[in-house]
Amino acid sequence: xxxxxxxxxxxxxxxxxxxxxxxxxxxxxxxxxxxxxxxxxxxxxxxxxxxxxxxxxxxxxxxxxxxxxxxxxxxxxxxxxxxxxxxxxxxxxxxxxxxxxxxxxxxxxxxxxxxxxxxxxxxxxxxxxxxxxxxxxxxxxxxxxxxxxxxxxxxxxxxxxxxxxxxxxxxxxxxxxxxxxxxxxxxxxxxxxxxxxxxxxxxxxxxxxxxxxxxxxxxxxxxxxxxxxxxxxxxxxxxxxxxxxxxxxxxxxxxxxxxxxxxxxxxxxxxxxxxxxxxxxxxxxxxxxxxxxxxxxxxxxxxxxxxxxxxxxxxxxxxxxxxxxxxxxxxxxxxxxxxxxxxxxxxxxxxxxxxxxxxxxxxxxxxxxxxxxxxxxxxxxxxxxxxxxxxxxxxxxxxxxxxxxxxxxxxxxxxxxxxxxxxxxxxxxxxxxxxxxxxxxxxxxxxxxxxxxxxxxxxxxxxxxxxxxxxxxxxxxxxxxxxxxxxxxxxxxxxxxxxxxxxxxxxxxxxx
Ligand code: SIN
Numbered sequence: 001x002x003x004x005x006x007x008x009x010x011x012x013x014x015x016x017x018x019x020x021x022x023x024x025x026x027x028x029x030x031x032x033x034x035x036x037x038x039x040x041x042x043x044x045x046x047x048x049x050x051x052x053x054x055x056x057x058x059x060x061x062x063x064x065x066x067x068x069x070x071x072x073x074x075x076x077x078x079x080x081x082x083x084x085x086x087x088x089x090x091x092x093x094x095x096x097x098x099x100x101x102x103x104x105x106x107x108x109x110x111x112x113x114x115x116x117x118x119x120x121x122x123x124x125x126x127x128x129x130x131x132x133x134x135x136x137x138x139x140x141x142x143x144x145x146x147x148x149x150x151x152x153x154x155x156x157x158x159x160x161x162x163x164x165x166x167x168x169x170x171x172x173x174x175x176x177x178x179x180x181x182x183x184x185x186x187x188x189x190x191x192x193x194x195x196x197x198x199x200x201x202x203x204x205x206x207x208x209x210x211x212x213x214x215x216x217x218x219x220x221x222x223x224x225x226x227x228x229x230x231x232x233x234x235x236x237x238x239x240x241x242x243x244x245x246x247x248x249x250x251x252x253x254x255x256x257x258x259x260x261x262x263x264x265x266x267x268x269x270x271x272x273x274x275x276x277x278x279x280x281x282x283x284x285x286x287x288x289x290x291x292x293x294x295x296x297x298x299x300x301x302x303x304x305x306x307x308x309x310x311x312x313x314x315x316x317x318x319x320x321x322x323x324x325x326x327x328x329x330x331x332x333x334x335x336x337x338x339x340x341x342x343x344x345x346x347x348x349x350x351x352x353x354x355x356x357x358x359x360x361x362x363x364x365x366x367x368x369x370x371x372x373x374x375x376x377x378x379x380x381x382x383x384x385x386x387x388x389x390x391x392x393x394x395x396x397x398x399x400x401x402x403x404x405x406x407x408x409x410x411x412x413x414x415x416x417x418x419x420x421x422x423x424x425x426x427x428x429x430x431x432x433x434x435x436x437x438x439x440x441x442x443x444x445x446x447x448x449x450x451x452x453x454x455x456x457x458x459x460x461x462x463x464x465x466x467x468x469x470x471x472x473x474x475x476x477x478x479x480x481x482x483x484x485x486x487x488x489x490x491x492x493x494x495x496x497x498x499x500x501x502x503x504x505x506x507x508x509x510x511x512x
Contacts, residue, residue, distance in 0.1 A: 001023070001024040001025050001026070002025055002026070002178075002179030002180060002385075003025070003026045003027075003028070003177070003178045003179050003180075004016075004017075004020045004025045004026070004027050004028070004178060004179065004180050004181075004182060004385060005028050005030065005163060005164060005176055005178035005180070005181045005182070006020070006027060006028070006029045006030070006181075006182045006184060007030045007031075007151045007164060007181065007182070007183050007184060007185055007205060008030075008031065008032075008038065008183065008184030008185045008186060008205065008353065008355070009029065009031030009032075009033075009035045009036070009037070009038050009135075009147075009184075010038035010039055010040035010041075010131070010184060010186055010353060010354075010374065011040045011127075011130055011131070011134060011353065011371055011374040011375060011378070012184035012186075012352040012353025012354070012356075012374035012375075012377070012378045013029060013031070013038075013182070013184030013185075013352075013353070013378075014029075014131075014134035014135065014137070014138050015134065015352075015374065015375055015378035015379060015382070016182050016184060016352055016378040016381055016382050017029045017138050017141070017143050018094075018134065018137050018138050018141055018143075018382075019378070019379060019382030019383070020182075020382045020385055020386075021138075021141040021142060021143050022141070023382060023383075023385065023386040024386075025385060025386075026144075027141070027142075027143045027144070028143070028144045028146065028176065028178070029138065029143050029144070029145050029146070030146045030149050030151070030164075030166055030176070031145070031146070031147050031148075031149070032148070032149070032150045032151075032185075032200050032204070032465075033147070033148060033200050034147055034148065035135055035138075035145060035147055036131050036132070036135055037198065037200060038131075038186055038198065038200060039127075039186050039187055039189075039197055039198060039201060039354065040127045040130060040131045040371070040374075041127045041128045041131040042127055042128075042196070042197075042198060042236065043126055043127025043130070043370070043371055044124040044125070044126065044127065044236060044238035044240065044306065044307070045108065045110055045118055045120065045124075045126065045238045045239055045240045045243075045367060045368045046108060046118040046119050046120035046121070046126040046240070046368050046371075047088060047091070047118065047119055047120075047126060047130075047368055047371040047372050047375075048060065048084070048110075048113065048117050048118050048366065048367070048368040048369050048372055049081075049084035049085045049087070049088045049117065049119070049372060050081060050084065050085060050117060051085050051088060051105065051107075051117065051119065052105075052107060052115070052116075052117060054115060055115040055117050057081045057082055057084075057085075058081075059114055059115060060081040060084070060115075060117065061074075061077050061078060061080075061081040062114070063112060063113050063114050063366055064077045064080065064081065064360065064361075064366045064369060065077055065362070066112065066268075067112040067268050067269075067362075067364050067365065067366035067367075068360075068361055068362020068363055068364055068365070068366070068492065069268075069270075069362055069363040069364050069491050069492035070362065070363070070491070071218075071362035071363040071491060071492065072359060072360060072361060072362030072363075073358075073359030073360065073362075075340065075359075076340060076358045076359040076360045077359075077360050079340055079360075079376065079377075079380070080358075080360045080369065080372060080373055080376050080377075083376045083379070083380075084372050084375075084376060087372065087375040087376050087379060088119060088372075088375075090375070090379070091130060091133065091375065094133045094134060094137050095133040095136065095137070096121055096129050096130055096133045097121055097129065098119045098120065098121050098126075098129075099119075099120055099121055099122070099123065105119050106119070106120065107119055107120075108120055108240045108243050108244070109240075109243035109244075109266070110239045110240055110242075110243045110266070110367035110368055111239055111242065111243070111263070111265075111266045111267060111268055111269055111272065111367050112263070112266065112267070112268040112269070112366055112367065113366065113367065113368075116243075118240065118243075118367070118368045120240070122305070122306070123302065123303050123304050123305050123306065124238055124240065124303070124304045124305065124306045124307050125305070125306050126371070127371070130371065146166070146168075147169075148168075148169040149166045149167065149168045149169065150166065150167045150204065150465055150468055150469075151164055151165075151166060151167075151183075151185060151204050151205060151208050152164075152165040152166065152167050152173060152208070152462050152468050153165045153208050153211060153212065153462075154181065154208050154209065154211075154212040154346075154349065155175060155177070156212050156213065156346070159213075159346070159347065160346070160347045160348045161180075161181050161212065161346050161347065161348035161349040162177060162178070162348060163175055163176050163177035163178050163181065164176050164178075164181055164208075167462070167464070167465065167468055171463075171464060179348070180348055180349075180350060180385055181348060181349050181350070182342070182350045182351070182352060182381060182385075183205035183208075183209060183336065183349070183350070183351040183352070183355050183356075184205070184351070184352050184353045184355065184374075184378070185203075185204045185205030185206070185353075185355045186200070186201055186205075186353060186354045186355060187201045187203065187331060187332045187354040187355070188201055188202060188203030188206065188332050188472075188473075188476050189201045189328075189329040189330060189331075189332075190202045190203075190431070190469075190473065191203065191222075191329065191430070191431065191434050191473055191476055191477055191480065192222070192328070192329035192431055192434050192435050192439065193428075193431040193432050193434070193435035194228060194234050194326060194327075194328040194329065194435065195228075195234065195328050195329040195330070196225055196228050196234060196235070196236040196328050196329070196330045197329065197330070202469040202472050202473055203332070203355075203472050203473065203476040204468070204469070204472050205335075205336065205351065205355040206219075206332075206334075206335050206336055206355050206472075206476060207471070207472035207473075207475040207476050208472070209336045209344060209346070209349065209351065209355075210336075210475065210479065211475065212346060212349070213345075213346060214336050214337070214344045214345050214346045214349060214351075215336075215337045215344070215345040216334065216335060216336055216337060216357065216479065217334055217335075217337050217357050218333050218334030218335070218357050218363075218483070219332070219334040219335075219476070219479050219480045219483045220334070220480060220483035220484040220486075220487050220494045221332075221333035221334050221361070221362075221363050221364070221492060221493045221494055222329055222331070222332055222333070222480070222493060223269060223270070223329075223330050223331040223332075223333060223364060223365055223493050224269075224270070224273040224277075224327040224328060224329055224330060224439070224440050224493065225239070225269060225273065225327065225328055225329075225330035225331075226239075226248070226269060226272040226273040226275075226276050226325070226327050227239070227241070227242070227248075227276075227290055227325040227327075228325060228326055228327065228328035228330075229310065229311065229314060229316075229323060229324070229325060230287035230323075230324035230325060230326045231314035231315075231316075231324075232314075234326065234328045235310050235314075236328075236330070237290060237307060237310075237311075237323070237325055238304070238307065239269070239367050240304075241290065241292055241295075241304060241307065242265040242266060242290075243266065244292075244295055244299075244303065245292075245294060245295060246265070246290055246291060246292035246294075246295065247264075247265055247290075247291050248265055248272070248275075248276060248288055248289065248290060248291070248325075249288065249289040249290075249291050249322055250279050250282075250283060250288055250289070251283045251286050251288070251289070252283075253289070253322075256275060256279055256288075257272065257275060260275045261275075268364055268366075268492075269330075269364060269365075269367065269493075270363075270364045270492055270493045270495070273327040273440060274327075274440055274441065274495060276288045276325070276326070276327055277327050277440045277441065280326065286324075287324035287325055287326045288324070288325060288326070289322035289323065289324055289325065290318075290322060290323050290324075290325045291322035292318050292319075292322075292323070293318070293319060293320060293321065293322065295319075296319065297319030297320075300318060300319050301319075311323055327440055329439075331354065331365055331370060332354055332355075333357070333361040333362070333363065333364065333365055333492075333493065334357050334483070335351065335354065335355045335356050335357040336349075336351035336355055336356050336357060337357050338350065338351050338352075338356045338357065338358055338377070340358070340377075340380065341377075341380045341381055341383070341384035342356065342377055342378070342380060342381030342384060343381075343384065350381050350384070350385070352374060352377050352378040352381050353373070353374040353377075353378065354370065354374070356377065358373060358377055360373050361373075362492060363491045363492020363493055363494060364492035364493045420458075422456060422457060422458040423456075423457060423458065424457065424458050424459070424460045424470070425457040425458070425459060425460065425470050425471075425473070425474045426457070427469075427470055427473060430454070430457070430473060430474065430477055433450050433453055433454070433477075434450070434477055434480070434481075437449055437450035437481075438450050438477075438480060438481050438484055440495065441495050441496075441497045442484050442494070442495065442496055442497070443496060443497045443498040443499075444485065444488075444496075444498055445498075447481055447484050447485045448485070450477075450481045451478070451481050451482070451485065454474065454477050454478050454481060455478070457474060459471040459474045459475065484496075489501065
């Protein structure tokens with residue numbers, strides 16, 4: 001049994017901490033904000049799993065691979081879909097009260113699912129219910145919790161991660177040593193001008209892992225959610241609303257999705273988001289409209305109490321009039337490459353949840369698979385820790401870089417040509433650049449321009465939270481633009497208007 005440092009307080013981090021503590025490890029859990037603040041609590045739609053008699057693991061697996069546009073890893077997807085039902089039952093044991101109807105668990109439909117299989121809690125408050133149950137569970141364990149403390153960098157010695165440098169609320173940076181570090185730092189929606197993510201989503205884990213020498217992949221695949229409310233903060237309007245029958249209209253009130261895809265508003269997220277984006281461009285940039293009026297005020301208030309409040313607080317009555325929505329950055333399919341047990345390419349480092357690239361999402365995540373992925377792979381990572389995941393792995397160690405090597409650290413934190421007098425990165429300008437040049441539609445010229453502008457900025461020294469975040473955003477923006485330039489095809493969420501479509505069908509599945 002060893003000392004495990006878990007970084008991140010969403011479902012993936014909390015789950016890992018609980019399971020690792022139960023396995024007898026000494027666990028320290030570091031969270032950037034208050035324990036309950038992270039993307040998990042904002043998840044609305046729910047969690048997908050093959051739990052119902054008219055559904056099957058095979059169907060869920062096929063839907064996941066199809067949404068991933070042929071780039072999902074079938075072995076990882078099989079693990080996800082096979083183990084998903086057991087993890088949902090674990091959540092119930094942790095105290096999550098999923099909504100129930102007369103015949104048992106209630107279930108919703110979301111885009112690209114061939115069955116209604118999304119279980120939810122509090123109508124549209126699934127993430128909050130999960131977060132609350134897991135926070136209560138972790139507090140009952142002997143886990144040392146450090147809040148308002150941010151990961152700055154990983155400590156690497158002789159090719160092995162031995163802990164992390166953590167910036168505390170009082171401004172001091174302390175070295176936290178551990179036998180294994182598990183990153184569960186979530187996504188990086190703050191790379192873009194418009195995002196459904198909370199302000200903490202600045203890709204800290206992926207950037208730090210990359211600087212430390214870990215392999216990362218698929219950063220060109222950012223999922224843009226089609227329906228963020230066109231209001232300050234662009235709050236998410238769950239896909240479950242379209243699953244219940246709401247439709248998208250253009251500024252003239254004409255429904256546009258049926259002409260784009262036979263699945264209309266329930267086509268995969270990338271298809272709907274791009275169609276909305278194009279319609280917005282055609283109508284001079286104004287938002288498209290989500291029409292939920294046919295669902296009726298009473299149903300909307302009962303099924304989506306949180307969204308009913310959010311829309312009314314923003315000045316809209318969605319039971320009477322369509323509401324304005326825009327696409328917004330929502331989820332990072334890429335991240336730190338892991339095996340099926342959360343192990344990264346660096347010994348001593350694991351990653352779970354959105355910051356990990358397990359391979360389950362391919363080029364486009366299936367709706368409501370994110371909470372599931374976090375639970376399934378956090379559980380496996382915790383089990384791997386019990387089996388000695390932090391132990392030396394000769395293969396991985398051979399390929400690992402040592403961030404204590406100043407030359408390598410320099411290469412990974414700034415382009416060689418950067419001048420000391422270069423201006424430090426301007427976050428708002430970076431977000432606007434990524435939105436316009438590396439957003440829903442990209443091309444070589446726009447990406448090259450983005451690359452040049454990103455190269456001209458200098459990362460600030462990480463002396464406080466804002467500067468540490470800016471450094472991470474700059475590193476990730478550069479990596480994202482490089483990855484988008486390198487992939488000269490359109491596939492899933494990565495759409496190159498100057499390149500032909502690439503893989504678009506799911507790979508052959510092994511017979512069940
Ligand atoms: C939603 O409720 O639309 C978001 C769910 C997800 O991201 O899978």
